[in-house]
Amino acid sequence: MSHMPRAARLLALSALAAAAVACSSKNSTDETPAGEKGAAATADGVTAADRKERDPRVFLRSLGEPEYLDPGLISESEGGIVAHDTFEGLYQYGPTHREWVPGVAKSHEVSPDGRTWTFKLRADSKWSDGTPVTAKDFEWSWKRVLDPKTASRYAGILWVIEGAKDYNQNPDDAKAAALRDAVGVTALDDHTLQVELVAPTPYFLQLTAFYTYAPAPRHVIEKHGDKWARPENIVSNGPWKVVEWTSQQQIVATANPHYWDKASLPFDKIVYRITQESGPAHNMYLGNELDYLDSKIPPSMLTKYTRERFPDMKTTPYLGVYFYMYNVKKPPFDDVRVRKALNLAIDKSKIGKFVVKGGQAPAANIVHPGLKEMGYAVPQGPEFDPEKAKALLAEAGYADPKTFPRFQISYNTLEGHKLVAEYIQQQWKKNLGIECDLDNMEWKVLLKKQHDRDFAVSRSAWIGDYIDPMTFLDLWEGDNPNNRTNWANPKYDGLIAAARSEADPDKRLDLLRQAEEVFLEEVPAFGIYFYVKQDLVKPWVEGYQPHLQGIHASRYFKVKL
Amino acid sequence: MVRFIIRRLISSVLVLFVIITASFFVMKVAPGGPFDADRKLPDEVKKNIEAKYHLDKPLWQQYGLQMKSIVLHGDFGPSMKYPDRTVNEILADGLPVSMLLGVQALIIALIIGLPAGLISGLKQNTLTDYTVMTGAMAGVSVPNFVLGPLLIWIFAIQFQWFDAANWHGLSKGLGPHIATSFLPSLTLGMYFAAYIARLTRGGMLEIIRQDYIGTARAKGLAEKVVVMRHALKGAIIPVVSYLGPAFAAMLTGSVVIEKIFNIPGLGTHFVNSAFNRDYPLVLGTIVLYSALLVLLNLVVDVLYTVLDPRVSYD
Numbered sequence: 001m002s003h004m005p006r007a008a009r010l011l012a013l014s015a016l017a018a019a020a021v022a023c024s025s026k027n028s029t030d031e032t033p034a035g036e037k038g039a040a041a042t043a044d045g046v047t048a049a050d051r052k053e054r055d056p057r058v059f060l061r062s063l064g065e066p067e068y069l070d071p072g073l074i075s076e077s078e079g080g081i082v083a084h085d086t087f088e089g090l091y092q093y094g095p096t097h098r099e100w101v102p103g104v105a106k107s108h109e110v111s112p113d114g115r116t117w118t119f120k121l122r123a124d125s126k127w128s129d130g131t132p133v134t135a136k137d138f139e140w141s142w143k144r145v146l147d148p149k150t151a152s153r154y155a156g157i158l159w160v161i162e163g164a165k166d167y168n169q170n171p172d173d174a175k176a177a178a179l180r181d182a183v184g185v186t187a188l189d190d191h192t193l194q195v196e197l198v199a200p201t202p203y204f205l206q207l208t209a210f211y212t213y214a215p216a217p218r219h220v221i222e223k224h225g226d227k228w229a230r231p232e233n234i235v236s237n238g239p240w241k242v243v244e245w246t247s248q249q250q251i252v253a254t255a256n257p258h259y260w261d262k263a264s265l266p267f268d269k270i271v272y273r274i275t276q277e278s279g280p281a282h283n284m285y286l287g288n289e290l291d292y293l294d295s296k297i298p299p300s301m302l303t304k305y306t307r308e309r310f311p312d313m314k315t316t317p318y319l320g321v322y323f324y325m326y327n328v329k330k331p332p333f334d335d336v337r338v339r340k341a342l343n344l345a346i347d348k349s350k351i352g353k354f355v356v357k358g359g360q361a362p363a364a365n366i367v368h369p370g371l372k373e374m375g376y377a378v379p380q381g382p383e384f385d386p387e388k389a390k391a392l393l394a395e396a397g398y399a400d401p402k403t404f405p406r407f408q409i410s411y412n413t414l415e416g417h418k419l420v421a422e423y424i425q426q427q428w429k430k431n432l433g434i435e436c437d438l439d440n441m442e443w444k445v446l447l448k449k450q451h452d453r454d455f456a457v458s459r460s461a462w463i464g465d466y467i468d469p470m471t472f473l474d475l476w477e478g479d480n481p482n483n484r485t486n487w488a489n490p491k492y493d494g495l496i497a498a499a500r501s502e503a504d505p506d507k508r509l510d511l512l513r514q515a516e517e518v519f520l521e522e523v524p525a526f527g528i529y530f531y532v533k534q535d536l537v538k539p540w541v542e543g544y545q546p547h548l549q550g551i552h553a554s555r556y557f558k559v560k561l
Numbered sequence: 562m563v564r565f566i567i568r569r570l571i572s573s574v575l576v577l578f579v580i581i582t583a584s585f586f587v588m589k590v591a592p593g594g595p596f597d598a599d600r601k602l603p604d605e606v607k608k609n610i611e612a613k614y615h616l617d618k619p620l621w622q623q624y625g626l627q628m629k630s631i632v633l634h635g636d637f638g639p640s641m642k643y644p645d646r647t648v649n650e651i652l653a654d655g656l657p658v659s660m661l662l663g664v665q666a667l668i669i670a671l672i673i674g675l676p677a678g679l680i681s682g683l684k685q686n687t688l689t690d691y692t693v694m695t696g697a698m699a700g701v702s703v704p705n706f707v708l709g710p711l712l713i714w715i716f717a718i719q720f721q722w723f724d725a726a727n728w729h730g731l732s733k734g735l736g737p738h739i740a741t742s743f744l745p746s747l748t749l750g751m752y753f754a755a756y757i758a759r760l761t762r763g764g765m766l767e768i769i770r771q772d773y774i775g776t777a778r779a780k781g782l783a784e785k786v787v788v789m790r791h792a793l794k795g796a797i798i799p800v801v802s803y804l805g806p807a808f809a810a811m812l813t814g815s816v817v818i819e820k821i822f823n824i825p826g827l828g829t830h831f832v833n834s835a836f837n838r839d840y841p842l843v844l845g846t847i848v849l850y851s852a853l854l855v856l857l858n859l860v861v862d863v864l865y866t867v868l869d870p871r872v873s874y875d
Contacts, residue, residue, distance in 0.1 A: 068645045075598065151609040153602055169605040230645050247646070247654055248825030249728060275726065276833065279710075280823035283725035286718045444593025444838055451601060461599075481601040 048540040048561045050288045055269075056559040061292040062281045063251065063272035069242060070229035071214035072145040075153035077550075080211050081294070085270060085554045086253055087214035088238040090119050090138070090193070091205055095556040097319075097467055097548035098373070100209055104133055104237065105193075114200025114503045115162075119208075121191040126258035127217050128241040135187035137215040142185050143167075144221075145212060148176075154212045157465060160204060161185060162196040200503040203468040210465065214238075239265050239555055248274055266543075266558045285536055291559060292544075293536035294552065299415060302534065303357050312536045316546035317370050319464040320531035321363055321472065324409070324424070328524050329486040330456050332405060337396040339523040342457075344382055344389035345431040346424055351529050355423045356416055358534055363527025367472045367516055368464060370530075370548045376469050376509050379517050381527070386431040393432060401433030408439040411459040412446040420528065421459065450484045460484070463531070467548060469512045470499070476519055487524030566863065573855045577848065581631065584847045585624055588840055595641040595838040614641060627844070637845040642837045648845040651830060656849065658730065659826035662818070663811040665742060666750035667804070673754035675800070678761025682796070683788065685766060693758065700755025705814075709748040709821040716744060726823035745822040749815055753807050757800055764796035771795070805861030809854045 053060060066079035071087045074080055084093060090105035105119040125133040142161070145152045146168045159165040162184030170179050184196030197204060207213055217228070217235045224233045231245045239262070240253035251272040255265055273289070275281040278296040285293040297305070297313070305313045326333040333339055348362035361369065364381030372378055398404045409425065411417040421438050428434050436457070441449070449455050462482075464471035474480060477496055478488025492515055499511035533550045542558040596602060596610050611617045615626055630636045637648035681693040717725035724741045731738050768774060769792055777787045816828035827846060834842035866873060 065643075067643055070645075073644075075600075148605055148609045151606055151613060153596075153598070153600075153606065153610075155606060156603060169603055171605055171608070227645065246825070247643075247651065248823070248829060273727070275823045276829055277820055277823070279821065280726035283713055283717065284727060284823075287721060287725040289724065289727055442593075442836065444591070444597055444836070447597045447599070448592045451597070481603065 046288065046539065051291075051538070051540060051561060052288050054561070056561045057266075057268040059267040059270045059292075059554055059557060059559060060290050061270065061272055061554065062285070062290055062294050062296050063274050064296075065248060065274050065276060066251070068229055069231075069234060069245070070216065071211040072141060072150065072216050073152050073154075073229075074211050080551075082242065082251060082253070082272060083211040083214060084238075084551060085240050086236040086238045086242055086256075087211065088125070089210070089214045090121075090208035093209045093547075093549075093551045093553055095543070095547075096545050097370075097551075100205055103209070104138075104215070105208070108205070112503075114202070115197045117195045117197065117204060118188075119193040119195070121193060122260060123191060124260040125237060126260065127220075127235050127237050128256040128258055129217075129220075129235045130258050131217070131219060131235075132190075133215060133237050134190040135193040136190065137218060138193050139185050139187045140218050141216040142213065143180055143183055144216060146183060147180070152212065157207065157210060157212050160197050160199070160201045160207065162198055164198075199500045200508075202505055202508070203466045203470070206466045206468075240267075240270055248276070250274055265555060267554060270554050282536075285538075288538075291538050291541050292552070292557065295533060295535060295550075297534050297536060299357070306357070306359065310536075312538060314535045314537055314544060314546070315359055315532050316535075316550075317361075317368070317548060318531040318533035318550050319368050319370060319467070319471075319548045320461060321366055321368060321527050322360075322420070322459075322461045322529050322531065323363070323366065323525050323527045324457055325460055325485045325525035326457055326523070327453055327455055327486055329453070332396065332398070333456060335396045336522060337392045338398075339526075340382070341389040341392040341396070341432065342428060343523055343526040344385045344392070346427045346528075347384045347431075348528060349384065351420065351423065355419050356529065358532050360529035360532050363530050365516060365520060366476075366525070366527050367469045367512075368530055368548075371467065371469050374467060375506070377513050379513055379520060381520050389432060393434075398434075404432075404434040406435055406437065407456040408437045409457045409459070410439045410441065410446060410449060410455045412443040413440045417459055424528075453484065453486055458484075460525070461531075464549070469509070469516070470496075473512055473515055473519070476524065483524075485524040487522065489518060489522060492518045492522070562863075562866065566859070569859050569862070573852075573859070576855060577851055580851045581628070581844065581848055582624075584844055585627060586620075588835070588838070588843050589620060589623075591835075591838065593838055595840065597838075614639075627841075631844075631848070637848075638841045640839055640842045642834070642839040642842065648841045651842060652827065652845050652849055655825065655827040655830060658728065658824060659812055659815055659819070659828065661730070662742065662746060662749060662815055662824060662826060663808055665746035666753065666811050666815075667808055669746055669750035670753035670757055670807070673750070674757025675761055675797070677754070678758040678763075678800075679765060679788075679793070679796070681758065682762040682765025682769070690762075694762070697755040697758040700751050701759075703751070705748050705752065705817055706821060708751060709745070709818060712744045712748055713821070726821075728822070728824045745818050745824055748821070749811055749818045753811065756807070757803065760799045760803055761796060764799045765792060768792045768795040801864060802861060805857045805864075809857045812853060813850060 063081060064078040066082060067076060068074065068079060069082055071083045074083055088103040090103055091100045092103040094101045104121050104125045106122045108117055108119045110117050121135055127133060142158060144150055145155050146158055146164050148168060148170060155168050159168065163179065163182040167179040167183050170176060186194045188194050215237060220233060220235045221228045227233060231242050234242050236242070236256065239256060239259050241256045242251060242253045244250070244252040251274065253270045255262060255268050273284060275296065278298045281290070281293060281296040282298050282301065284290045326339050328334055328339070351362060352358065352360035364383060365379055367376065367378060369378050393401070409421050411421050418440060425436055425438060428436060446458070450458055450460070462472060462475060474496055476483050476487065477493050495511050495515035495518065499508050499515065502508040502511055537544045540560050542560055543556045544552065545556070594616065596607055602610070608617065615623055630638055639647050640651060643651065677693045677697065681690045684690050713725050716723045723744050727741050729737050729741050774787060774792055777791045815826060816831055818824065819826045819828035827849070830842055831846045831850065834846060
């Protein structure tokens, strides 16, 4: 037997395996024919007696594999879920998005110009090894995140602090110490933390609950270095502490014996069952091996659960927008009339019900309408109007749609994205008579194309980091690295800058609204739908409440058997 | 024989070298990198991360560093997606799981496949034969991504006899392990059981017509002895030669099963590391799988000589 063909076979292997899984994962998760029939038949009559785990002080929730557990480095929601249970910032997320609860801080004061925040810390907050948590821990931790050598991917969320951006982006080692000292966070004493902000930032309180702002244990990091957040070394200051992380199986957290409010905790132990796909997670839920299925409902089951009003399913608004963006330097999309026309020609009202099937609200604007609650007057975006769309297209010189250059919609390979793209392709053909092609690609390939501005029309989405319109609007500033449309508008940038330095909250919101109106008039991108979050919660679980940011910390749940 | 094995081992090392080299450059050609995410990193931050993993160095230098680390220390370095863990740790966690799943599936395949093939072969062209072979045909034809969910629906959700997805390994004892691993092992083993049944039947039909079987019968041996002592050994040679490739196919084919049943084996990493552009992990899984396949093929070739006196490598 010669060896070369065998080597060649081995090389081909990875491609084959990948192809096999590409086909099968679709079948196993999205279109599980078996799960389809069985689900409701048993799930309907399920009672607390069916729960496999008999101890009500143990909470079983779903999770995807986190990248890491170091709160300063986490940049994805999975790690965030664990961090919100195991670390505690100055403030912490409440049971709903309307409240923030004091964490390590007892109280805070804001200076009249809105730029100096002084936090009073509680004296009884301790790390899980018994060491007290002090203001110095916060100062050190925030500076650690900003240290360019830490290379934290979410460090940008600390840039609202004076000097933070300069230190974080500094390439010169010689200047590092001075820049570090200039960062506007100072421990005045063990229990007083003073923060200087670049501009009045009304949502700063919320940010202190975000995991990147959580304290990290200096004494443990200095001992274990990069390996400090591994389960055998990790020390945290939240209600629970990670004791086990078996990759692709589970993370187990047990009560932190030194937590200042441990008497109020509903669970002694939290088990995060890790699955990569929604199929197995959903199967575990049906098998009564999970109390709470966080998002992972296979798309094929959504329609059924919605139709049958499955009582376990909770559908709540989620602070995210799904949008299409143009490359505004690429003709014909350099013409604002074309950009407007294409947006007007899509009947978005049917997408939530018939295309993505989760009851998502159509997006006429770009800021999530949930922010109305905080007093933001969401501007009315344009409604579906095929006649006006045709007129605009004719004005732009395409009275005959056949002359419109054929272009591509670029999106990453996923069933949901494909359905939306097909719907939009068909809407443009039907309502305007223009043709386009669908171009799907692997996620990383799409990202590269977007970063290189190598696309005409492309799918994207944005999930808000905090409850404020700014999280959706600063995205479109000309120099924002996440604005991939080539669109830069001085008027828009001016309004955002003005809003940023405005101390009066009402005036600030008004400036932001004006900015959004500019955006809607210029259409560098257009919203398609606003996200919803869909969870399954067993009947024996209490305490689930809608949260716009989808943050459901374990401390607000309770299991009643 | 020893010379043959040594020769094969040397050529295996060469094969692995070619695989590592080719994989390294192919994966670097793929667009995007491990740290490209939906939210673009500030350039300085990205530079710092890349420097940490030597991605800022020229390609040939990266290749040199990687090769040095693999050859001298057997170390693939830290994973880029899961920076708390090294690739070696991830592989060491996943390999035993995939192996255990493969071994269990193989045992199930043999327990079902061998007797089915024997009976079928001995009762050629009877109703039993047709029934068994129809079953085998179905076993080969039904894809595991249909069989898996079907078994989950029946036995994990309807009857709740087994767990839908919750691999424990042997750490929690044999009972819980069977509850979580029986369905995936069966799903994985089914195709191979069917194939083994067909091979055994074919082998049996060929052997049973051989002169020496006639001789055995003429000596007046009981039919049971003829079959078990004389015919069986010859009949299962095709099966034995199939076991190596079968086990290799189970290891690599378990990718799908591991997804359906959420098993923490190598399969998930094999696929996802490529999507994540987690270069060290991609390389690690490819090298590990290749080494296993090369080794299994060698074992099978050696086994031939033991089972079949007609084969000799000297």
